[in-house]
Amino acid sequence: MDMIRREYKKTVCGITILCDVIPMGPDYTICVRDGKNGHIGSAVMAAARPSLTGDGISATSSVLNRLGHKDEEIARQIAETVAAHQNCTVVCTCGIHIDHIRPEEIREILDACRELEEEIIESLA
Numbered sequence: 001m002d003m004i005r006r007e008y009k010k011t012v013c014g015i016t017i018l019c020d021v022i023p024m025g026p027d028y029t030i031c032v033r034d035g036k037n038g039h040i041g042s043a044v045m046a047a048a049r050p051s052l053t054g055d056g057i058s059a060t061s062s063v064l065n066r067l068g069h070k071d072e073e074i075a076r077q078i079a080e081t082v083a084a085h086q087n088c089t090v091v092c093t094c095g096i097h098i099d100h101i102r103p104e105e106i107r108e109i110l111d112a113c114r115e116l117e118e119e120i121i122e123s124l125a
Contacts, residue, residue, distance in 0.1 A: 008119050012112040013098060013105045019078075019116045021123075030078055030092040030120070032071075032113065039095035041069030046079035048087045059083040059090075071095055074113045078120070085121050 008019040016035040021028055033039065046061040059080040063072055071094035079092035096109060 006120075006123060008116050010112040010116050012108050013101075015096070015098060017096060017109070017112055017116065019113075019120070021120055026086075027089040028082060028086070028091075030082065030090060032074055032078065032092065032094040032096070032116070034096045034098075037095075037097035039066075039097065040093050041066050041071030041095040041097075042075045043091065043093045044072065044075040044079040045089065045091045046076070046083035047089045048083045057084045057087050069095070074110065078113065078117050081117055082120060082124070086124055 003023045005023075006021045008021070010017045018033055018035055018038070020031045022030070043064045044061050046059040048057050048059050051058040061076055061080050061083075063076060065072055074096070075092040075094035078094075079090045082088075082092075083090040098105060098109075
């Protein structure tokens with residue numbers, strides 16, 4: 001990947017999820033948010049390391065959660081996957097907000113974020 005900022009988008013549940021990927025030397029900063037109410041709900045730093053099975057590269061992460069926010073799952077998944085794939089360090093912040101969100105909407109958002117993650121990995125290959 002050339003060293004430029006990239007933006008990815010996915011519309012789901014009536015919101016657009018935006019994902020910015022910013023190269024920082026060999027590492028990346030990734031920001032995942034909704035287009036209307038984006039904020040920092042969680043921040044995850046993932047660092048690549050040899051897999052504990054001895055097969056390939058994995059990642060270890062540290063998490064900071066804002067009180068009452070549940071954005072960690074998305075931030076951790078993206079940070080760890082990109083860090084392991086690129087053998088680097090990744091900081092991913094995430095803040096997606098939907099009032100009165102239903103369980104099926106949470107699943108749809110998680111699926112959309114996995115699709116964004118796949119697009120990122122593909123573009124970095």
